[in-house]
Amino acid sequence: MRIIRHGAVALAAACTTLAGCNLDLQNPNSPTAEQVTTSPDGVIALATGLQGRYAAAYGNFGYTAGLVTDEFAAVSAALISISDAEQGAVAPGTGIADAVFNSIYRVVRTADDLLAGADALSAQFDAGTRSGLRVLAWTLKADALGMALQSYQQAPITTFGLTEPTYVNRTAALAYIRAILDSANTELTATPPSAFFNANILTPGVSLPNMLQMFRARYARMANDNAGALAAANLVARTGTAAFSQFQFPAPTVNPYAAVTGGANGIGPRDSWRLALPASDGRGAYFVTVAAATGRIGTALDTWARYGNPNAPLPVYFPDEALLVKAEALANQNAIVEAQAVLDSVRTDCTGGRGLDDPKACLTALPASQTQTQLLAEIYLQRRFELYGTGLRWEDVRRRGLIRGPQAAPATPQDGQRCWLPYSIGDRNANRNVPTDPAEPTASLLVPASCPTP
């Protein structure tokens, strides 16, 4: 018996002394939620992560919106779901249907984490830094939700801390987006962001006030609030480098457009966009290079001039969007002459006197005495050319009732081919509140449809 006892003691001792047998390990590779949200450094890093996620979501949105409108088509190596999308067919559960939604709500999540962190650590940040963090979170969250609004018939707006968020209609979502942009504006005005925030937290090359005012103008226009759109558009700076906010992609990071231009997710610009431009329009060469490329299902493609370089910066917005919003608001208010003057400033933008590397049409001014209808049509056309690849075209064709329905190859699609994306399967699989996918209206190239809203 003694031997057994000694043996057992020896075995137990071997385990405990040699190894420690401690099973409570920490993860050395990733910080925990607590480590990030309770330290100033962690919260500041969240602000950087938020800008990174926003850039990714913007890339996904612009890419998908371009495919289901008349901007982009699948290159020959692309996946089948991408060439389906270029013809207006987006099946639920495909990556293309889910990527927009999922990346948008990751932005929202990180923005909410940042807001919570900035509040929890308010004692450790000075007022201007805290304000900068909060304004940044609200601004990017608002535009992320705005991208959801432009892609889905309904969208959740309150998600933080919930397991099954509910969806609201576009009117409610738009009101919410404008409300948080207004909150951001109030905070920005009351407590301008600190120099520390601008130098160390905000991505170099981005102007937070300009970005905020541009978004305020954009969503005021979407809400048909002409006065609001006009007021905000006037606050977007017109000159100086701050007028053109761009995200930078130093190697080895890659511009989201460059990332989807080659390989299995590949898309390219349709040549129909370039061919629609007046021959002398400088914006053609700004965005694309003429190429004799053919896409996966026979589409004639150009190649990117703008985003071919993987480290090319991604504009958060094009400065002339503010002018186009302004022109439209004026035209809607029947201020025809003023509207035409603003629109002509876009059409005749040629030499870059403002020092910005933005698209320049270099066209002649419009003939005098345009009608309101002619002006609005011209604004619509200039938006197509000026805001190429930003995804904004989808909302433009939708609001003008120009959804043409799926166009199977070899037909060249015009305007837009779908009203909405199907809701994310990722959300549907775990959220009982996801509405059924909206039916697409019956439409054709000759008889476009408008999109029903609930």
Added chain:
Amino acid sequence: MLLRGLRRGLALLAILVVPGALTAQTATGTVRGKVTDAATATGLAEAQVLIVGTRLGAVTTGTGEYVLTGVPTGPRTVTIRRIGYAPVTRTITVAADQAVIVNAALRQSGINLSEVVVTGTATPTEKRRVGTSVASVDSSLLTKAQAVTLDQALQGKIAGAQITQNSGGPGGGGISVRLRGTNSFISGSDPLYIVDGVIVDNGSNQLTDLGIRSNPQNRLADINPADIERVEIIRGAAAAALYGSRANNGVVQIFTRRGTAGKARFALTTRYGTNELREQQPFNYYPFDINGRPIARFNYQNDIFHRAQTTEQNLTVEGGTDQTKYFLSANVLADEGIIRSTSSLRQGARLNLSQQLAPTLLANVTANYITTRNQLQAFGEQNDYGIMGSLFFAPTSVDFRPANGIYPLPPTLGTNPLLAIDRIRNPQTINRFIGSAKLTWTPRPNLLFDYTIGLDGQSFEQRQFVPRGAVLGTAPLATGRSQSIFQDTRVVNQDGVASWTTRPTSKIELRTTGGFNYTQQNINTTNAVANGLAPVGELVGAGSVFAAGQTNVELRTLGFYGQQEFAWDDRLFLSAAVRYDASSTFAPDERWQAFPKLSASYVVLENRSGLLNSLRVRSALGYAGSQPSIVNAYSQFVAFGQLPFAGRPGFVNDITFGNPRLRNERAREFEVGADVGFLNGRIGLEAQYYDRLVSDLLFFRPLATSTGFSRQFAPIGTMSNTGIELLVRTTNVDRKNLKWESTITYTRNRNLVESLSILDFQSAGGYPNRIRAGQPAGVFYGSYAARNCVTGALLVDSLGRYRRSNQTADMGATLAARQALSGGTCNDSNNAVIGDPNPDWMGSILNEFTIARKLRLRLLFDGVFGNDIMNLSTRAQNAGIASNSREFERELLPFGDPRKLPAGFNARTQGIFQYWVEDGSFVKLREISASYTFDQPVVRKVFKDGIDVTVSGRNVWVWTNYSGFDPEINLFGTNAGGVGSAQTTAADRGFDFGGYPIPRTWSISARFTY
């Protein structure tokens, strides 16, 4: 701390085991003799001779002779055992300094209940006592296979095992072993591998992208098959409960060779072989383009594949005294792959030492050092610089030969395969040490303590060099890439067992066993990547844009177990055991889990003569678990990930939400079986039926993505495997000059996903497969070609092209339109189950002939039946960008040709996944060999056991209807599951996409012994 302790322990052992440091104090004698086959009177090699009640034992030499020195004087019992033969027991009296001759003629037996197994039983136990089937394979069967790796050598030899060579790369390719079906999604499919008591790593992850799921080699390839004496395999939870939370996929335990006492004996085996592509794939060589204009076409397969060479040298030395026994080996294997520029070089050395430290204390030390150097090329799912992807996607009209020294790139996808062969480099170096030290203390004959400490340490460097301008598409890869990744893997394993046996009455024996096991596994990885390479220079330093990374992962598992065995009259055996296990992966509250087992075995008949000679029935019930693989070791934590942006560090929430209640998967298995011997041992049958249910299967539970999270590891369902395994051994002819033996295996497994608490899911990201309740795991699920619901005829459009089920343009926008088109409801669903990669059954037949004792012929056929394969390689060929298949050729034919396919026919079938599903059944002539022993006296003067010369072939012929390179190759398969966040599960099988073809190998070898 632990490492220092380990080093100190090993150093101490090294001092202790110096030969002759201790000598026994008591008087001893010698036992010697020869073991022969009763039927043929030839010497039997590798028979075990044991002195009962001591730790003394020997293994017979090639001629059947053995010597046991240092046998304590007095009456002793000698048992002699060999696989395939009935054991013999003799009682002798040993006198001091005298030799006793014990010769034995063993009778063949299809069933051997006295064979001793260790795996799953805690201590050495006769098979008769075990309620489950334990498969054992001995070295003779392994070495005759002339295989490069152990898992290759096991192919076709074990009922219940699906051993698949997923790729044909050099150095053994990537092989997966699956015992009794798929039992987990996330924890991989491979069994737990143990070498001499050490849990070893069998990872197959590649550190650079060599084709995400192509798995060119799994690390079992480091172990030299010639060092192996015996392999034991237990297939499931009932047998493996004592391995607790890691045993769900079964256990393969490998025992390397021990020295035998006597003068040093040398054996040198030398082998030369060739590897060749079995057959080329058809491509489009039609000499006209789509407009009927003449066009030159090229067969790149001639440039990519070649006849490759293999050489292998293996030297073993063994010998020793009664106190000290040693086994030394050295091995060099140089294996070229059939894809040019791929090769594998393995060099290894082993020392196994056994030292009697005291009459009751025995030490066994093993040390194995291996260096493997591979030069690989990417294949499989790698379309940027992978050779096979480039082959399948490149139009045959591209002239890839360099012009002005520059290799042209293909028009749309992939690289130039000639460029890849010439310039792209993926070298790997693996330096590995596997060592163990085991102390066995038997203070009394009925009391045993064992303690084993083992280390598997691996340093793995993988480099990759893709020159500037070698790939299409965008930077950064197009600017060239050089990377170097170091991974240090360490598994430290400690095992302790205590066992106490009593006999309260003469008929009843009781054995009580208890033990513990502690495993610590670390993987540390550091990588450096450079893009923007200078025109000259292949190392990272040649780059201009740099990135680096580092990860450390640790996993610890601790378990205790106890077992009570009851034996009555050496006939009835009952045992009950429980293992109590915990892993650092799981949340503290869920960590400790109990895995019980019950087993019964009853020997109805034994050693009778006549029709029915022996019969044993057995049954067992057991539980085992499985853990997510080490890459998911921290899944219980809610974590943030890095997202650097614009040159600054950033954090974002990890979209996989940690599960603070994570716990392991749990399998319950019931097994019932019998071992039967017929016709005087000439036919032996082992049969079993099993029923396994795995619950709490871990996978990603979807989280509403509107919350910013995507998924969480959580129990999501249950899955069952039921099946039958048969193993029949027959001696068909047994004459003096001709012996013919056969071994037949049959395996039938039915896998079923019983329930899912989440929706059906695509287990392999981007592939048309599904985990679906009520279906086998990993069924193909996707679009099909719609049929007329009444006639069953395929529906075609006006041009004669098929209609794709999930395409509105083909089927109509509304359900009513679909039904009107289909004439019924049979095409209502957009997608359907279109195939099943799980085989209906598998079988093998091994025939061995011995002619005039000197010439031995072997033929091993093995086959898999009723499984489907999705041929994505041919689909790639048919893609418009490639248009290089024979079927695409038919689109190019002139109008009026009856074989002409309508324009766009192949573009349409791209989207119809059912179109690419083929029957994957095959029969392979896996091994064929003839060997002859030159043992004329003149030869034996120099070489003691003569010279064996063997000519052999592997994968010589395949009978199949499958149209791809090989029905066995597989995009997934090797260690699939749990690979970071890439969604791949152990259920993913049957996708052929740019696999490395399995070569046909011919070799000639000679074995010399001194």
